[in-house]
Amino acid sequence: MLKMNNISRIFRSETIQTHALRNFDLNVSAGEFVAVTGPSGSGKSTFLNVAGLLDGFDEGDYSLDGVSVKGLSDDELSRLRNEKIGFIFQNYNLIPDFSIFDNVDMPLRYRGFNSKERKRRIEHALEQVGLASRHNYLPSQLSGGQQQRVAIARALAGEPKILLADEPTGNLDSLMARQVMELLFSLNQQGSTIIMVTHDSDQARAVNRNVQIIDGQITDHSIYAPMSIPIQQPA
Amino acid sequence: MEMLIYYIKLSCRNFARNSLFFTLMITTLAVGVGVLLANLSILKSMASDPIPEKSDRVFNVSLNTWPNKNTLHEQPLPILRYQDAMHLLKSDIPTHSLVHYASSVYARDSESNSLSRFSASVRATTQGFFPLTDAPFAYGTAWQQPNALELVIGDILNQKLFGGGNSVGKNVEIDGKLFLVVGVLKPWKLKPKFYHASNGRAFNLTDDIFAPLEVALDSEWGIGAQQSSTVRISSSSDTRNKNSYYLQAFVQLDNAQQKASFQNYLDSYSQSLKDAGQHPLDINNKLYDVNAWLKKNNVVDDRMLAFGLATVLFLAVCIFNASSLLIARYHGAKFETGLRRAVGASRKDLFYQGVVESLLIGISCALLASVLSWIFLQLSISFFPHLEDIAEIDNELLLLGVVISVSTVFFSALYPLIRSCTTSLSAEIK
Numbered sequence: 001m002l003k004m005n006n007i008s009r010i011f012r013s014e015t016i017q018t019h020a021l022r023n024f025d026l027n028v029s030a031g032e033f034v035a036v037t038g039p040s041g042s043g044k045s046t047f048l049n050v051a052g053l054l055d056g057f058d059e060g061d062y063s064l065d066g067v068s069v070k071g072l073s074d075d076e077l078s079r080l081r082n083e084k085i086g087f088i089f090q091n092y093n094l095i096p097d098f099s100i101f102d103n104v105d106m107p108l109r110y111r112g113f114n115s116k117e118r119k120r121r122i123e124h125a126l127e128q129v130g131l132a133s134r135h136n137y138l139p140s141q142l143s144g145g146q147q148q149r150v151a152i153a154r155a156l157a158g159e160p161k162i163l164l165a166d167e168p169t170g171n172l173d174s175l176m177a178r179q180v181m182e183l184l185f186s187l188n189q190q191g192s193t194i195i196m197v198t199h200d201s202d203q204a205r206a207v208n209r210n211v212q213i214i215d216g217q218i219t220d221h222s223i224y225a226p227m228s229i230p231i232q233q234p235a
Numbered sequence: 236m237e238m239l240i241y242y243i244k245l246s247c248r249n250f251a252r253n254s255l256f257f258t259l260m261i262t263t264l265a266v267g268v269g270v271l272l273a274n275l276s277i278l279k280s281m282a283s284d285p286i287p288e289k290s291d292r293v294f295n296v297s298l299n300t301w302p303n304k305n306t307l308h309e310q311p312l313p314i315l316r317y318q319d320a321m322h323l324l325k326s327d328i329p330t331h332s333l334v335h336y337a338s339s340v341y342a343r344d345s346e347s348n349s350l351s352r353f354s355a356s357v358r359a360t361t362q363g364f365f366p367l368t369d370a371p372f373a374y375g376t377a378w379q380q381p382n383a384l385e386l387v388i389g390d391i392l393n394q395k396l397f398g399g400g401n402s403v404g405k406n407v408e409i410d411g412k413l414f415l416v417v418g419v420l421k422p423w424k425l426k427p428k429f430y431h432a433s434n435g436r437a438f439n440l441t442d443d444i445f446a447p448l449e450v451a452l453d454s455e456w457g458i459g460a461q462q463s464s465t466v467r468i469s470s471s472s473d474t475r476n477k478n479s480y481y482l483q484a485f486v487q488l489d490n491a492q493q494k495a496s497f498q499n500y501l502d503s504y505s506q507s508l509k510d511a512g513q514h515p516l517d518i519n520n521k522l523y524d525v526n527a528w529l530k531k532n533n534v535v536d537d538r539m540l541a542f543g544l545a546t547v548l549f550l551a552v553c554i555f556n557a558s559s560l561l562i563a564r565y566h567g568a569k570f571e572t573g574l575r576r577a578v579g580a581s582r583k584d585l586f587y588q589g590v591v592e593s594l595l596i597g598i599s600c601a602l603l604a605s606v607l608s609w610i611f612l613q614l615s616i617s618f619f620p621h622l623e624d625i626a627e628i629d630n631e632l633l634l635l636g637v638v639i640s641v642s643t644v645f646f647s648a649l650y651p652l653i654r655s656c657t658t659s660l661s662a663e664i665k
């Protein structure tokens with residue numbers, strides 16, 4: 001599904017060079033749920049940005065769902081992003097004066113679906129995250145957890161091959177974080193491939209594969225058996 | 236198509252979201268464009284050629300036949316004595332020639348039950364007036380006899396007196412005398428009115444009544460423009476054999492040879508006056524073609540030109556201002572731009588969205604600018620009252636206004652837009 005080979009990403013400023021990723025190798029197969037951990041500044045977000053085609057890379061090879069992304073034009077990259085990738089951000093990144101419906105609609109617009117197809121997909125995605133009845137709400141009328149679920153619906157609506165989440169529960173209290181995590185687990189169980197950056201070691205341990213990044217390199221790679229009870233209920 | 240509607244919808248949301256910002260920007264640009272348009276409309280009327288088909292073949296005749304040694308009159312005068320004018324008309328060298336003076340009368344429809352009269356501007360002139368100026372006839376023709384009590388009337392007076400239509404054969408009563416209407420003109424605008432470009436009259440409307448010169452003099456219709464005399468004049472008809480200068484003359488000379496022989500005709504006339512001891516000054520007769528004549532009369536006002544330059548600079552300031560406002564606006568919209576890119580919008584998509592948005596702004600700006608330009612034009616007219624009848628925003632200028640507005644907005648938006656579409660993505664959203 002995702003294949004990175006010897007990737008490096010260097011940020012250059014006038015005075016310093018930062019190797020945000022170096023000799024980075026990673027293979028993720030369809031249906032996996034990968035948690036990425038590591039200290040702050042280690043390159044987790046950079047990795048996710050490269051994986052999500054939001055950022056380029058300086059060396060190495062990267063192919064997504066069998067397509068090598070090297071040398072693709074902006075149009076082609078945008079198309080890949082639109083069709084194969086769903087992003088989930090720490091800040092939800094909903095447009096505040098758009099209704100829930102219009103927020104979820106956004107990626108579908110660039111896909112060129114007609115309005116009937118868009119409606120069907122939006123309704124289905126909102127159903128999957130349990131917000132089917134809230135079409136006309138504004139983001140501010142929802143709780144943080146609900147907003148993140150809208151963001152997940154937006155990521156799901158295009159039926160992507162892979163979901164990329166950067167600390168999706170970072171802004172949520174533990175109860176809402178749990179709901180979001182349960183949603184991600186159930187999506188994974190239904191077949192979604194997910195890569196999630198997290199600071200929460202419990203969350204990391206709950207998924208079937210852990211990758212740890214330090215200084216732009218993968219230092220630890222552990223595969224666990226999938227757990228039946230994902231996260232401990234808070235006391 | 237669906238994308239276009241989406242972009243329009245997004246633009247409308249943006250306008251609603253930043254209504255103060257957009258109002259400010261559109262107003263600033265519209266003020267700039269509006270001032271420019273108002274100014275251009277005035278300059279355009281001032282600088283236009285009233286009779287382009289033959290402006291290089293129609294000439295004002297200026298003579299210096301002043302009978303005493305007054306150095307003030309060494310330069311040729313644009314006003315002629317009756318006797319000079321008659322001598323000009325006698326020549327068969329010009330294709331057409333005319334002399335005229337301006338007057339005004341009160342006129343009424345002789346059949347009307349109402350006794351109310353309409354003030355009417357009069358051009359007392361000769362038959363040659365019509366073919367020389369290409370005055371457009373709607374009905375009838377010019378008078379055929381120089382002493383006929385006949386008139387040609389303009390469209391506006393025809394509307395006022397007779398409610399329009401073919402009024403040939405009707406009678407106009409002036410001072411108790413009846414005049415037969417033999418011709419009616421179509422609506423006729425001359426910008427500027429070259430046949431009377433002096434005395435600040437270049438932007439007056441064309442006249443209401445065109446009457447035979449001899450009839451006007453016999454009827455004692457007053458001389459309503461510049462008149463210089465060496466003796467006291469008791470009435471209009473009294474000018475025929477006095478040194479009273481008030482008639483303007485124009486001739487149509489179709490080629491250089493015709494022009495040379497007519498110049499010669501004028502100069503030998505002066506010589507004959509000299510020989511008779513009536514021409515103490517040097518001979519100095521001039522033929523000015525229409526554009527030279529307008530230039531000589533300073534029809535394009537230097538103040539308007541200076542003001543025009545200022546309005547262009549003002550518009551430039553408005554553009555820079557809008558551009559910097561837009562940079563700030565796109566900076567503020569970075570989050571949404573980044574998000575749209577993340578969910579699959581290409582640079583092209585965002586660029587088109589920006590173009591649609593700036594077109595919409597441009598169109599609103601054009602609408603506001605046309606309203607403002609009308610207001611500014613009324614304002615300018617209050618400063619330059621003699622422009623009242625000619626300054627108007629025509630379709631050509633309105634179109635220009637739309638083009639200026641849209642391109643102004645587009646070019647103001649272009650740099651900010653390109654910048655916002657090409658900044659790298661990953662830094663925008665967390």
Ligand SMILES: Nc1ncnc2c1ncn2[C@@H]1O[C@H](COP(=O)(O)OP(=O)(O)OP(=O)(O)O)[C@@H](O)[C@H]1O
Nearest residue numbers: 011012018020039040041042043044045046047662
């Ligand atoms: N646009 C950029 N320009 C320059 N340096 C950058 C840029 N983005 C990231 N970096 C640098 O690259 C390194 C990796 O940053 P990254 O954001 O990937 O870390 P992270 O693991 O996500 O950290 P955190 O846990 O705090 O989110 C850091 O040293 C950072 O300063």
Ligand SMILES: [Mg+2]
Nearest residue numbers: 044045046166
């Ligand atoms: Mg990060």
